[in-house]
Each structure stands twice: as C-alpha cells, then as structure tokens.
Amino acid sequence: MSTKADTVTKKGYDVEELRAQFPILKELVHGKPLVYFDNAATSQKPRRVIKAESAYYATINANVHRGVHTLSTKATEAQEAARETIRQHINASAVHEIIFTSGTTAGINLAATSLGQLLLKKGDEVVISGMEHHSNIVPWQLACERHGATLKVIPITDSGEWDLKQVPFSDRSRILAISHVSNTLGTINPVKKLIAQAKKKGIVTVVDGAQAAPHLKIDVQDLGCDLYAFSGHKAYGPTGTGVLYGREELLERMPPCQGGGEMIDTVTLEKSTWAKLPFKFEAGTPHIAGIIGLGEAIRWMQDYDLDAMAAHEHTLLEHATKELLTIDGLRIIGTAKEKVGVISFVIEGVHHYDLGTLLDQQGIAVRTGHHCTQPLMDRFGVSGTTRASFACFNTIMEVDAMVAGVKKGVKMLR
Ligand SMILES: Cc1ncc(COP(=O)(O)O)c(C=O)c1O
Numbered sequence: 310m311s312t313k314a315d316t317v318t319k320k321g322y323d324v325e326e327l328r329a330q331f332p333i334l335k336e337l338v339h340g341k342p343l344v345y346f347d348n349a350a351t352s353q354k355p356r357r358v359i360k361a362e363s364a365y366y367a368t369i370n371a372n373v374h375r376g377v378h379t380l381s382t383k384a385t386e387a388q389e390a391a392r393e394t395i396r397q398h399i400n401a402s403a404v405h406e407i408i409f410t411s412g413t414t415a416g417i418n419l420a421a422t423s424l425g426q427l428l429l430k431k432g433d434e435v436v437i438s439g440m441e442h443h444s445n446i447v448p449w450q451l452a453c454e455r456h457g458a459t460l461k462v463i464p465i466t467d468s469g470e471w472d473l474k475q476v477p478f479s480d481r482s483r484i485l486a487i488s489h490v491s492n493t494l495g496t497i498n499p500v501k502k503l504i505a506q507a508k509k510k511g512i513v514t515v516v517d518g519a520q521a522a523p524h525l526k527i528d529v530q531d532l533g534c535d536l537y538a539f540s541g542h543k544a545y546g547p548t549g550t551g552v553l554y555g556r557e558e559l560l561e562r563m564p565p566c567q568g569g570g571e572m573i574d575t576v577t578l579e580k581s582t583w584a585k586l587p588f589k590f591e592a593g594t595p596h597i598a599g600i601i602g603l604g605e606a607i608r609w610m611q612d613y614d615l616d617a618m619a620a621h622e623h624t625l626l627e628h629a630t631k632e633l634l635t636i637d638g639l640r641i642i643g644t645a646k647e648k649v650g651v652i653s654f655v656i657e658g659v660h661h662y663d664l665g666t667l668l669d670q671q672g673i674a675v676r677t678g679h680h681c682t683q684p685l686m687d688r689f690g691v692s693g694t695t696r697a698s699f700a701c702f703n704t705i706m707e708v709d710a711m712v713a714g715v716k717k718g719v720k721m722l723r
Contacts, residue, residue: 312514313677319705320343321617322431322617322620322621324457324512324621324703324704325402325435325703327491327613327702328704329356330355330356330357330413330702331353331355331356331702332356332359332680333345333353333354334353334702338669338673339669339670339671339672339673340672340674341671341672341673343519343672343674344351344671344672344673344674344703344707344710344711345700345703346673346675346698346699346703346707346711347674347675347676347696347698347705348523348698348699349376349492349520349543349651349680349696350545350676350698351542351543351548352523352543352544352545352700353418353544353545353668353700353702354545354546354547354602354606355446355545355606355609357605357606357609358545358546358547358602358605358606358609361601361604361605362547362599362601362602362604363598363627364606365387365597365598365601365602366598369381369383369384369545370411370598370610371384372383372384372386372594372597373388373594373595373597374480374571374588375650380696383497384678387597387600387604388472388595388600389404389602390457390583390604391526391567391600391601391603391604391605391607392404392407392409392587392600392604393516393673394546394604394607395407395552395603395604395607396421398527398607398611399527399528399537399552399554400527400528400529400530400531401554402530403409403545403557404442405557405585405587406554406556406557406560406586406587407552407554407587408552408553408554408555408560408586408587408591409550409551409552409587409595409596409600410538410550410551410552410593411494411548411549411551411596412519412540412541412542412548412549412550413442413444413517413518413519413538413540413551413700414444414540414551414553415610416513416536416538416539416551416552416553417444417445417448417517417538417550417657418448418483418566418640419447419493419553419590420486420515420536420538421448421449421451421452421486422448422451422452422511422514422562422566423565423566424452424456424457424484424536424563424565424591424620425452425453425455425456425691426503426564427457427562427563427564428455428483428484428513429457429458429483429484429647430451430456430458431457431458431459431460432457432459432481432542433456433457433458433459433481433482433483434459434460434461434479434481434482434483434611434695435449435456435458435459435461435476435482435483435484435485435486436463436476436477436478436482436484436485436487436512437449437455437460437461437462437463437485437486437487437488438463438465438471438487438498439462439463439464439465439488439540439644439684439685439688440465440469440471440488440490440491440493440494440496440498440682440685441486441488441684441685441687442488442492442517442519442680442681442682443502443681443682443683444456444517444519444681445486445487445488445517446460446684447460447462448532451487451549451553457481458680461477461479461482461647462477462684463475463476463477465486465685466689468497468643468645469491469494469593469642469643469644469645470498470645470646471487471498471499471503473499473502473503476503476506477687478506478507478510478512482507482510482512482637483513483672484509484512484513484515484668485503485504485511485512485513485514485515486514486515486516486517486663487503487514487517488516488517488518488519488520488523488554489517489518489520489521489525489527490521490525490649491517491520491643491651491682492520492642492651492680492681492682492698493642493643493651493653493682493684493685493694493696494609494642494645494653495526495643495645495648495650495651495652495653495698496518496558496643496645496647496648496650497521497645497647497648497649499517499671500532500534501531501532501533502687504516504532504533504534505533508533513535513536513559514533514534514536514687515534515536515537515538516532516533516536516537516538517538518533518537518538518539519538519539519540519541519543520542520543520646520649520651521649522539522540522544522570523543523544523545523700524615524618524619524622524649524650525615525619526540526615526616527648529554534554534556535555535559535638536553536554536555536556536559537553537554538552538553541599541600541602541603542604543604544607544610545606545609545610546599546602546603546606546607547596547597547598547599547602547603547606548615548663549596550596550599550600550602550603551592552603557586558670560586560587560589560590561625563585563590565583565590565592565690566573567593568581568592569587569592569593570592570593570594570667571584571593571594572584572588572589572590572591572592581617587623588683597626600715610635613701618701619672620701621701622649622699622701622703623649623650624647624705625650625699625703625704625705625708626649626650626651626652628705628708629652629697629699629708629711629712630652632708632712633652633654633663633712633715634690635723636656636658636712636716636719637719638657638658638659638719639654639655639656639657639715640654640655640656640657641653641654642654642655642691642694647710650698650699650700650703651698651699651700652696653680653695653696653698654695654696655691655693655695655696656695656715656719656723658723659718659722660720660723661677661678661693661694661695661702662678662693662718663722664677664695664715664718664719664722665695666712667693667718667721668715668718671710671714671717673709673711673714675695675696675697676695676696676698677690677693677694677696678693678694679693680693680696699713
C-alpha cells in the first residue's frame with residue numbers, strides 16, 4: 310500500500326522498488342493489503358535472503374567443518390563467508406571475534422553465564438538500565454544469583470532516556486549490560502559515552518544491539534564495547550540466527566558455556582581442551598542455512614544505503630508522531646530526541662489489546678502488550694502499549710491507514 314504521497318520521503322528513495330523485493334507484502338490479511346508494522350518483533354525477509362537459504366538446502370546441504378567431501382567444503386566456505394561479511398559490517402578487527410548464536414537472547418545468556426563465571430564474586434555488581442528487554446535483565450539476574458552479586462539499575466527519565474546523572478557505578482561494578490536502542494521506546498542510547506565511562510573504571514561492557522542492527526551502522530571498535538549481541542531475524546535475516554561479537558582478548562579468557570562437538574580441541578575421558586575462537590563458543594551443528602541467509606541479508610542491506618533507509622524510517626516516525634498526537638487522550642511513551650522508527654502509545658479508555666485486534670481486522674499488524682519490558686511499563690505506570698515499528702519498506706500511506714484505523718478503533722472502543 311503506497312502511492313505518490315511517498316515522494317514526501319527522501320528524494321531518490323525508491324520504496325516501490327524495495328517493496329517489490331518482499332514477497333510477503335503481496336499477502337492479504339482479512340482481505341486487506343498487509344500493513345506490517347511489527348518489524349521490531351521480526352522483520353520481513355527480502356527474496357534474496359529466502360533464496361539463499363533454500364539454495365543451501367537444494368544444492369550444498371552438508372555439515373560444516375567436518376567432512377573432506379565437496380559439499381561439506383562448500384557449506385563451510387558459505388558459512389565462513391557470512392562470518393566475514395558480518396565482521397566487516399560491524400567493523401570487528403578479526404573474523405574469529407564473530408560467534409554465531411540463535412539470537413540476541415542466546416548471545417546475552419552466553420555472555421552472562423561466561424562472564425559471571427569469569428568475573429563475578431560475592432558483593433560484586435552488574436549495572437543494567439531500566440529500559441532493558443527481559444533478555445538483558447533475566448540472564449544477569451541468574452548470573453547474580455549464582456555468584457552472590459547484585460543488579461544495579463540506571464533510572465529512566467520521563468522522555469525515555471537514561472538518567473546519566475544517576476548511573477550507579479561503584480568500585481564493585483564489574484559488568485555494564487545496556488541496550489543500544491530500546492525496543493519499546495525507540496530511544497537511541499548514548500552507548501559510546503557510557504562505555505567510555507565504564508572502561509575508565511575497568512568495567513566490562515555488553516551491548517544488546519537487537520534493535521540497532523536493523524537501523525544503524527554499527528562499529529564495535531568505535532563504540533569500544535567488549536561484547537555486542539544482535540539477532541539476524543530483526544535485520545532482514547532468517548529466524549534462529551544471531552551474532553555475539555566479542556573482543557578477542559576477553560573471549561580468550563571467557564570459559565565456554567556449552568560443551569559438545571566442534572568446540573573442543575582434545576577430549577579424553579578425564580579432561581577436554583577447547584578449540585580456538587570462535588569455535589570454542591559454537592558447540593554442535595549450527596543453523597548453517599540461516600547463517601548463509603543472514604550473510605545475504607547483510608549484503609542486501611549493504612547494497613542499499615543504510616543511512617537512506619534510516620532517513621526514510623525517520624520520516625515515517627515523524628509523520629506517525631504528528632498524526633497520532635491529533636487523537637484525543639493519546640500519549641506517546643518514549644519521546645527521546647534520538648529515536649529509530651518505533652512508536653509506542655497508550656490511549657485513555659482504550660485497551661491496547663482491543664485496539665491491536667481491531668487494527669488486525671484492517672490488515673494492520675502492530676504489537677501490543679509489555680514488549681518484554683515489564684519494568685519499563687512499571688516505570689511509566691502502564692500495563693502495556695500499542696507499538697508500531699517501521700522498516701525500510703513501509704510507506705506514509707501505510708502510516709495514514711494505521712492512524713485512520715486507530716481513530717476508528719477509538720470511536721468503537723470508548
Ligand atoms: C532490545 C531487545 N533485546 C533482545 C531481544 C531478544 O531477541 P531474540 O528474541 O531475537 O533473541 C529483543 C527482541 O525483541 C529486543 O528487542
């Protein structure tokens with residue numbers, strides 16, 4: 310659903326050409342053209358990614374790093390090419406700093422388990438922020454419980470930003486785990502600044518990049534972080550894929566969390582030794598097809614201009630913000646200056662679940678609920694929100710359709 314009205318977005322940005330690459334956008338939902346505004350949950354996939362994944366199964370399906378036979382060699386080469394694509398995309402200094410995971414959750418769990426064992430002692434502290442996704446809260450709670458450490462939290466301001474005057478660093482802080490971009494508020498956090506402060510105090514830094522990877526150019530060396538996790542499926546790649554970047558010197562010191570095939574160097578019945586990086590952290594058969602698809606997704610994003618995509622999404626955000634605010638009783642949760650294309654709102658007298666259901670009947674997919682950020686909902690005194698999250702293929706007309714749908718919903722539900 311797009312028209313000439315989309316020419317209001319950045320000149321030269323051909324949203325129609327982009328849309329044509331996403332087969333799912335031709336689907337009807339309840340007989341209406343699909344308007345997909347749930348990209349923060351998972352993005353849609355361009356045809357190139359779908360093809361790359363199925364081509365693996367159709368032409369080179371074999372296990373990696375195992376056989377001398379031709380198919381295994383081809384599968385290994387394709388998987389390792391994806392690793393190099395990702396290394397270059399996030400500007401890691403070495404390819405063995407890229408660990409494949411099943412997603413951000415898996416990456417942060419690996420980080421919390423391994424760093425917990427390496428660094429945390431009774432009385433130590435882990436610092437997170439009040440806007441974290443449950444994936445960047447619960448693994449640290451578990452690690453703290455295991456090692457007798459305490460979780461400390463950076464408070465959130467009314468606009469949905471970190472309160473940098475109240476960062477609870479102390480001489481017992483060992484780990485800082487923070488999101489680059491909030492999935493609920495859309496806030497782009499000043500991660501580089503906080504990482505620099507943490508580093509001065511010798512604190513190890515872990516970044517949850519789940520919502521940054523689809524929208525921002527990531528440079529892990531420039532950020533200065535020790536670990537950086539993201540999901541493939543939110544960045545136009547397949548589900549079940551993700552990346553944990555780690556600084557080599559730290560990864561060398563971190564113990565593995567999962568044992569099994571491929572992560573070992575030698576095994577006797579008494580003792581095992583570990584494979585070199587990154588394989589020490591990649592036990593078992595990886596999601597080879599997905600990893601190849603993820604490599605293709607990154608190459609696909611690189612073939613377009615990430616900055617132009619971000620600018621287009623920002624235009625959608627500004628338009629949605631302006632139009633939604635004309636609705637009586639509507640409050641936007643998350644009004645930071647720096648945001649990606651994510652807009653969360655509540656409406657007096659209207660339950661987000663009912664609104665989401667009515668929008669779905671019009672073919673419009675939004676997310677409703679707490680978005681796996683219950684502490685943040687508590688901070689803003691709401692049980693949940695309606696969230697629209699934009700991608701490069703969305704249009705102004707789609708935003709207008711959503712705003713009209715919300716207005717209609719409000720009339721019916723109030
Ligand atoms: C900020 C953030 N962190 C972590 C996650 C978890 O990602 P995944 O479910 O792909 O592991 C999400 C998913 O929505 C997220 O938005």
